[in-house]
Amino acid sequence: MSRHLSWIAGLGLLLSACGGSKPARPALSQEGANRTFKLVQEMNEATRRCEQQRSQVTIQEEYTLGSAVAVNWVQQGGGLMLASEPGQRMxxxxxxxxxxxxxxxxxxxxxxxxxxxxxxxxxxxxxxPGGYVFVTRALLRSVRSEAQLAGVLAHEISHVVLKHSLARYDDVKAEQCKVAASMKFSLAMTRQVQKEVMPPELGRMLDAMHGTGVLDLDKDPELLRRLTDPLVERLVQKGHAHEDEFAADAMALHLIASAGYDPQEYITFLGTLPEGGGFTHHPAHRERQERLLALLEAAKSPQDGFSELPASPRGLVKLSVPAEIAAATR
Incomplete structure (x- = not known):
């Protein structure tokens, strides 16, 4: 059993202005106007750097982020089925x-x-991110072959390979960086002491994003939480873009065939899934099936590049659901 599973199983702004009337401010002196202009330029440059650092995620940052996101999935899913010996075998x-x-x-x-x-x-x-893939007990009960299960796993593997969650993470990171830049500008304009208002983790993030761009999330749990929570919320509420789902389906077909499974089994399984539930944000299952069937049809032409698919489907298998999985999910 993976050491990561054991570890996971053990783990359980922009500023808004206040309303109300305010006394009129005196006109800015030339010195004050110059200072304001310089600060605006600095904030614009900071905002530009926030955008510039997209896709600068190190593998260690991905692993740390991924483990935090994985803990969220495990908590929301009621924990891992690891307590019993059948669960461990599964x-x-x-x-x-x-x-x-x-x-x-x-x-x-x-x-x-x-x-x-x-x-x-x-x-x-x-x-x-980092290679964590989960399925629910309810999903395992619904698969009718090992090839169908392989299709589901291949789809989730494809999301990780294509870095779909990391793209959403880039959005969150850029947004939080801009929040920090806005706070720094506001504090400088009002001559407040930064440490009294700006969350320290945002200050550290701004320094990193305007330096190497590398965030050491292992040593900064406050920043990790600030980035992970909105990322998970976004994934839960909005899911992946439909085109990302189609791309993960297409790659999954290649992985399934490469591993020796019959990709038709995955297409059949999609037709058995309930609309809504865990698939609320997915494209309609029928549309996914139609696209995958078209890919398989196109794969019959040798120039397609679908080299994993043999000329005859007799070399591909579907297999029964493994006994260890069937026993543990009854």
Whole structure:
């Protein structure tokens, strides 16, 4: 069983102006006007740097962020099914399947970790940066073959490989950086002492973003929380963009075929999923199926580049749901 699962299982502004009337301010002196102009220029430059540092995420930053996001998924899913021996055997099997699929991907060296959430009613799957992939107990009960499960895992692996959550993280990071820049400008204009108003973690973030751009989240839990909470909220409330979901489906077909599974099984499984629930923000299942069927049809042409798909489907397998998984989810 992955050491990351054991670790996870153990873990349980912009300024708004006050209303009301204010006394009239005296006109700015030339010196004050020059100072204000300089401060505005500095804030604009700081805002530009906030945008410039997008996609500058180190692998260590991704792992730290991903572990924090993973803890959120585990908490929301009722914990991991690790308490019993059947649950541990199930996780070992899940990780064997998942690791095989991840080895076919463009990021095979990530420390991939696969887990099952206790959630018994909602059919859902989720992933986090750094290689964390989760499915619910309810989803495992709904798959009818190992190939269908492989399809779900491959879809989530693809989100990680394509860095879809990291793109949302870039948005959050840039927004928080701009908040810090705005605060710094406001404090300078009113000549307040920065440490009395600006959250210290935002000051540290602003310094880092305007320096190397590297955030050491391992040593800054306050900043990690400030970045993780809005990211998880955004993923829960809005999910991934529809085009990101289609892209993850398309890559999943390649991973499934590369691992020796019949990709048609995944397409069939999509048709059994309930609309809504954990798939509220996904495109309609029928549209996903139609796009995937079109990809498989196009794959019959050799110039498509879908080299993983053999000329005859007889070399591909679907297999029964592994006994360890079936036993643990009854």
């Amino acid at each position: 996780h070992r099997t899940m990780n064997l399947i998942g690791q095989n699929l991840a080895a076919q991907s463009g990021r095979p060296t990530l420390e991939w970790t696969f887990g099952v959430l206790e959630e018994p009613n909602t059919v859902n799957a989720a992933s986090a």
